[in-house]
Amino acid sequence: xxxxxxxxxxxxxxxxxxxxxxxxxxxxxxxxxxxxxxxxxxxxxxxxxxxxxxxxxxxxxxxxxxxxxxxxxxxxxxxxxxxxxxxxxxxxxxxxxxxxxxxxxxxxxxxxxxxxxxxxxxxxxxxxxxxxxxxxxxxxxxxxxxxxxxxxxxxxxxxxxxxxxxxxxxxxxxxxxxxxxxxxxxxxxxxxxxxxxxxxxxxxxxxxxxxxxxxxxxxxxxxxxxxxxxxxxxxxxxxxxxxxxxxxxxxxxxxxxxxxxxxxxxxxxxxxxxxxxxxxxxxxxxxxxxxxxxxxxxxxxxxxxxxxxxxxxxxxxxxxxxxxxxxxxxxxxxxxxxxxxxxxxxxxxxxxxxxxxxxxxxxxxx
Numbered sequence: 001x002x003x004x005x006x007x008x009x010x011x012x013x014x015x016x017x018x019x020x021x022x023x024x025x026x027x028x029x030x031x032x033x034x035x036x037x038x039x040x041x042x043x044x045x046x047x048x049x050x051x052x053x054x055x056x057x058x059x060x061x062x063x064x065x066x067x068x069x070x071x072x073x074x075x076x077x078x079x080x081x082x083x084x085x086x087x088x089x090x091x092x093x094x095x096x097x098x099x100x101x102x103x104x105x106x107x108x109x110x111x112x113x114x115x116x117x118x119x120x121x122x123x124x125x126x127x128x129x130x131x132x133x134x135x136x137x138x139x140x141x142x143x144x145x146x147x148x149x150x151x152x153x154x155x156x157x158x159x160x161x162x163x164x165x166x167x168x169x170x171x172x173x174x175x176x177x178x179x180x181x182x183x184x185x186x187x188x189x190x191x192x193x194x195x196x197x198x199x200x201x202x203x204x205x206x207x208x209x210x211x212x213x214x215x216x217x218x219x220x221x222x223x224x225x226x227x228x229x230x231x232x233x234x235x236x237x238x239x240x241x242x243x244x245x246x247x248x249x250x251x252x253x254x255x256x257x258x259x260x261x262x263x264x265x266x267x268x269x270x271x272x273x274x275x276x277x278x279x280x281x282x283x284x285x286x287x288x289x290x291x292x293x294x295x296x297x298x299x300x301x302x303x304x305x306x307x308x309x310x311x312x313x314x315x316x317x318x319x320x321x322x323x324x325x326x327x328x329x330x331x332x333x334x335x336x337x338x339x340x341x342x343x344x345x346x347x348x349x350x351x352x353x354x355x356x357x358x359x360x361x362x363x364x365x366x
Contacts, residue, residue: 007266010266010323011264011266011320014315014316014319014320015312015316017029017315017319018311018312018313018315018316018319019312020315022311022355022358022359022362023362025315025359026359026362026363026366029319029322030366032319032322033318033322033363033366034366035325035330036318036322036325036330036331036332036363037071037072037330037331037332037364038068038070038072038332038334038360038363038364039070039071039072039073039074039105039331039332039333039334039337040064040070040073040074040298040333040334040335040336040337040338041073041074041075041076041116041117041294041295041333041334041335041337041338042061042064042073042074042075042095042337042338043075043076043116043117043338044057044091044092044095045078045081045117046117046338046339047060047338047339047342050339050342052342054091054094056342056345057091057095058091058094058095058098059345060338060341060342060344060345061095061098061099061341062098063341063344063345064337064338064341065098065099065102065104067344067357067361068337068341068357068360068361068364069361069364069365070104070337070364071103071104071105071364072104072105072107072331072333073099073104073105073106073107074106074107074108074109074116074178074294074333075092075095075096075099075106075107075108075109076108076109076110076111076115076116076117076181077089077092077108077109077110077111077158078111078115078122078124079111079112079122079123079124079126079127079151079154079155079158080122080123080124080125081122082124082158084126084154084157084158084161087161087164087165089158089161089162089165093165096166097166097170099173100166100170100171100173103173104173105173105175105176106173106174106175106176107175107176107177107178107216108174108176108177108178109178109181110155110158110159110177110178110179110202110206111151111155111179111180111181112127112151112152112154112155112158112180112202113127113141113147113151113180113192113194114180114181114182114183114188114192114194115181116181116295118188119188119189120181120182120187120188120189121188121189121190121192124154126150126154127147127150127151127154130150131146131147131150132146133146134147134190135147135190135192137190137191137192138186138191138192138193139190139192139193140192140193140194140195141192141193141194141195141198142195142197142198143195143197143198143200143201145198148198148201152201152202152205155202155205156205156209159205159206159208159209159210160209162209163209171210174210174213175213175214176213176214176215176216176242177203177206177210177213177214177215177216178215178216178217178218178244179194179199179202179203179206179215179217180194180198180199180202181218182218182219182220182224182246183199183217184219184224184227184228184231185219185220185223185224187220196231196234199217199231203215212240213240214240214241214242214290215240215241215242216241216242216244216292216294217231217232217241217242217243217244218243218244218245218246218294218295219243219244219245219246220246222245222277225243225245225280228243229243229280229283229287232287232289233283233286233287238287238288238289239287239288239289241289241290242289242290242291242292243280243284243289243290243291243292244291244292244293244294244295245291245292245293245294245324246293246294246295246296246297246335247264247293247295247296247297247317247320247321247324248295248297249264249297249316249317249320250297250304250306250307250313264320266320266323266324277324291324291325291330292325292330292331292332292333293321293324293325293330293331293332293333294333295333295335296317296318296321296332296333296334296335297317297335297336298313298314298317298334298335298336298337298339298340299335299336299339300336307336308336308339308340309350309352309353310352311352311355311356311359314334314356314359315359317334318332318363334360340353340356340357344357
């Protein structure tokens, strides 16, 4: 293991330049960000947890689309929030309808077990009741696992339901489908990891009801990119896949280390391939898959209060995310963008939030 010194210099430069006023920042980095598209993950359950009503949740979505000019969103349809027996997808019905009516490019995270948003694993009552014994903590979920068979059956019901609730022209807005979130990483309540064959079976279901869609497989930071690349490169249709990276720099447990902001995952160059950005780009060229920043840190958690509340932090995250997306038409999904919308509709914006909104608008309208 060694430290990539040029990346440390880039990191320090990014922190320094994140203090520029918004117009100067945009002008200085126009070449870097000219092909960048800002989007985000919209998690209605998180907003409901914060006390928003269904009406306010839709208002937050409208704010992202109308005020921030967001045209690309990832939304998880959790089976534990859907009544398949009644054909009722709950609030998702209004959310999807609004997105379709406004031509939002959608990434649907469809599980059926693991979704974006803590505690990650969201099991419906049907899946729990029809699985005799839930797998042990840290188990590998294979395609012949009972929970895999049961959950895939429920997923197929959801896919069928979506094709009956919406027209083919509306569903064209679903450009990307995602199976289990961070599928190769044991993060969340159960710490389950999903096998390649489990994902393959899910993608087969996607292709039956939503043919020719892009497929997103995302990582937790850079920790499991090698597993994702190994999965993608075995596919004859690797061109339709997107490798999604999560960019996080601020971690609660490292807050006692005064030098922690001198480091992020891009700074390290392990001999292990999954921590090597040049290797990822080489594989991308060879197998023609796309890359994106699925989750760029914009959410406060624990003592890490800056992301989502600091204009400097937002600029830094955008710059560090854009490093990986150089020479690509890059998508950066801000994780926590929905919370900024929540603050806006609650009229709870401070100066930092207003500057963040101004920056996002400038990038979207450049």
